[in-house]
Amino acid sequence: xxxxSFSEVSRAxxxxxxxxxxxxxxxxxxxxxxxxxxxxxxxxxxxxxREALRAAQLRKAGGGTSFFKRMLGTASSSPLLxxxxxxxxxxxxxxxxxxxxxxxxxPNNVLAHKLLADAALAADFPRTAVLSLEIAxxxxxxxxxxxxRLGEALVRAGQAERAEAILTExxxxxxxxxxxxxxxxxxxxxxxxxxxxxxxxxxxxxxxxDILKDESEAVALEQEKRQVKAADIADELIRDYEAxxxxxxxxxxxIRSIAELFAEKKDYDRALEYYNRVVAxxxxxxxxxxxxxxxxxxxxxxxxxxxxxxxNPEHQSNLARLRSEKEAYYLxxxxxxxxxYPTDLQVxxxxxxxxxxxGKLSEAIQEFQKAQNNPHLRISAMSYLGQCFEKRRMFDxxxxxxxxxxxxxxxxxxEKKELIYALGCVFxxxxxxxxxxxxxxxxxxxxxxxRDVAAKVDAYYAES
Numbered sequence: 001x002x003x004x005s006f007s008e009v010s011r012a013x014x015x016x017x018x019x020x021x022x023x024x025x026x027x028x029x030x031x032x033x034x035x036x037x038x039x040x041x042x043x044x045x046x047x048x049x050r051e052a053l054r055a056a057q058l059r060k061a062g063g064g065t066s067f068f069k070r071m072l073g074t075a076s077s078s079p080l081l082x083x084x085x086x087x088x089x090x091x092x093x094x095x096x097x098x099x100x101x102x103x104x105x106x107p108n109n110v111l112a113h114k115l116l117a118d119a120a121l122a123a124d125f126p127r128t129a130v131l132s133l134e135i136a137x138x139x140x141x142x143x144x145x146x147x148x149r150l151g152e153a154l155v156r157a158g159q160a161e162r163a164e165a166i167l168t169e170x171x172x173x174x175x176x177x178x179x180x181x182x183x184x185x186x187x188x189x190x191x192x193x194x195x196x197x198x199x200x201x202x203x204x205x206x207x208x209x210d211i212l213k214d215e216s217e218a219v220a221l222e223q224e225k226r227q228v229k230a231a232d233i234a235d236e237l238i239r240d241y242e243a244x245x246x247x248x249x250x251x252x253x254x255i256r257s258i259a260e261l262f263a264e265k266k267d268y269d270r271a272l273e274y275y276n277r278v279v280a281x282x283x284x285x286x287x288x289x290x291x292x293x294x295x296x297x298x299x300x301x302x303x304x305x306x307x308x309x310x311x312n313p314e315h316q317s318n319l320a321r322l323r324s325e326k327e328a329y330y331l332x333x334x335x336x337x338x339x340x341y342p343t344d345l346q347v348x349x350x351x352x353x354x355x356x357x358x359g360k361l362s363e364a365i366q367e368f369q370k371a372q373n374n375p376h377l378r379i380s381a382m383s384y385l386g387q388c389f390e391k392r393r394m395f396d397x398x399x400x401x402x403x404x405x406x407x408x409x410x411x412x413x414x415e416k417k418e419l420i421y422a423l424g425c426v427f428x429x430x431x432x433x434x435x436x437x438x439x440x441x442x443x444x445x446x447x448x449x450x451r452d453v454a455a456k457v458d459a460y461y462a463e464s
Contacts, residue, residue, distance in 0.1 A: 003125050004045040011253065013043045018288075021052060024375045025345050029060040033104055040100065044093050047127050053100070054131060054410075055375045057107035084115045092122035099132075110136045110146075117149060126156035134410050144174060148183055155187050162412060163187040165446040234261050252278055256289070263292075268300040287341045291350070294333045301326040330354050338367075345374035349381055361388045379405045383419055386426070395430045399423060417443050417450050424456075433460075 006014060020035035036053040039046060084098035099116035102109050113136035120129035133150040140146055147170045154163035167184040174180050241258045248254060259274035275293045282289070305322045308315055334351040341347045352367030365388045372381035386401035402423040409416045424439030437460045443450050444457045 002045065003047045003127055004043065006046075006048050009039075009043045009046050009049075013039050013046065013049075017046070017049050017052070020049070020056075021374070021376050024052065024056055024059075025373065027373075029056055032056045033060065037100060037104070041097065044096055044123070045125060047125070047131075050128055051131060052376060054103075054107065054135070057103055058135075059375065061107050081111055081115060084112075084119070088115070088119055088122065092119040095119035096123065096125075096128075108135065108139050110140050110143075114146070114149070117153060121153060121156060126153050126158075129153040130157050130159070131411065134412075138410075144170065144177075144180070148180065151183055151187055160187055162446050169445075234265050237261055250281055252282060255281070256292075259292070263296050263299070266299070266303065268296050268303065271296050287337065287344045287347060290337055290340070291346070294330070294337070297333075298326060298330060301329070327354075327358060331358055345371050345377060349374070349377045352381070352384060356384060356388065361392055364388050379409055379415065379419075382408075383415075383422070386419075386422060390422075390426055390429075395426050399426045399430070402426065412446060417447060421451055421453065 006017070009017075016035055017039050020032050020039065023029075023032035023035060033053065033056050036049055036056060039049045040053060043049065080098055080102050084095045087095040087098060096116055096119045099112045099119065102112035103116070106112065113132040117129040117132045117136070120126070120132065130150065130153045133146060133153055137143065137146045137150055147166055151163040151167045151170075154160070154166070164184065164187045167180065167187055171177070171180050171184055238258060238261050241254055241261070245251065245254055245258070255274050255278050259271045259278070262268070262271035262274065272293065275289065275296065278289060279293075301322060305319065305326075308318055308322070312318070331354040334347070334354040337344075337347045338351045348367045349371035352364045352371055355361070355364035355367060365385060368381045368385045368388065372378045372385070374381075382401050382405035386398045386405065389395070389398035389401060402419055406416065406419050406423065409419060420439050420442055424436045427433075427436035427439065437457065440453045440456045440460075443453045448454050
């Protein structure tokens, strides 16, 4: 079973997940944990929900637990750990649920995270395993076994570069350990296989695409096939749903599903027709519906921009006009929605981004400061705050915003790299080259191809 994204889980689970996030916004942590756990029981592969649940658990724990509480927690969790180990071989999904029971009360429990990671790998949830192992390693940074497990999980999650970096560091600490050396070789081999496109061939999944010299041609052919298939499926679903709608004319979920399908087909006028039908039937305010309508209107403008003829002498003026129209429309809609839904932090975040794009930095800062109270948006809001302060040349405030975001970002993914890179650039502007290069080196160790970190780090060592 592969891990699922938000769009891949059932509508009921999405709605319950959104309620859990809303509870997080209101700092109602116990209720949030209850709701998110319910989603996890029906959709154990839903990674975003797992991440939100972990955030709620950690936030409830606050700054950690005392030694006495940790010992008490370990003692009380022992029966559950034993139960989880028994379930691990034959029922890894249930073992994951047992581990979550422990983490609800003790989110830094290393043994529970180890159990969850083992069960996640058995269930083919590598990102879930990585999430737990990173938290466990943060609490036990000298645990060689944890670092080895994290390396394995990262390889399974398709992040061989990160696995290689972690295992290289581990080998420096244990230069004579043959198991570490072998694990590093395996990670390096996996990276080479993936970069060369040989892993799919070895697994029997390769095709002409993996050996075509003209890679762009292969990608174009595959994309065309996917689009044709997706369009056929969408048309079939629309026919089925419209047939059902004749019998259930007031089924709002059905009407909204049809609108979403027309939007996927880029038939935005029909999508708006059905969205407006929901508005007419529902009557009341619905921020998610309102946002969906605005997004379709924006896509219509993008479609108009893409349809402009570059050969037309007035192309540049038409392009500028449509882009300006799009920006003004988006800002006006965000302001309207903020007035309608003043406590909706997603709306606040959208308005902050609209102000940021319009160059209204003071207004943007105010909105992002509100939006950061939503745990799901917190890191993105802090990143934008850092960018606002940087544009206003408030470099100390910008550095603090980026540092706070980095602390809360557990997984070393592209978002964290962007944050670290931004912090390094701020240190450069502050005249702190030593602190700047330390940020760039963190990225260099795991992703030498990220932006221009290779040039920055190489230049630093050349000067040294």
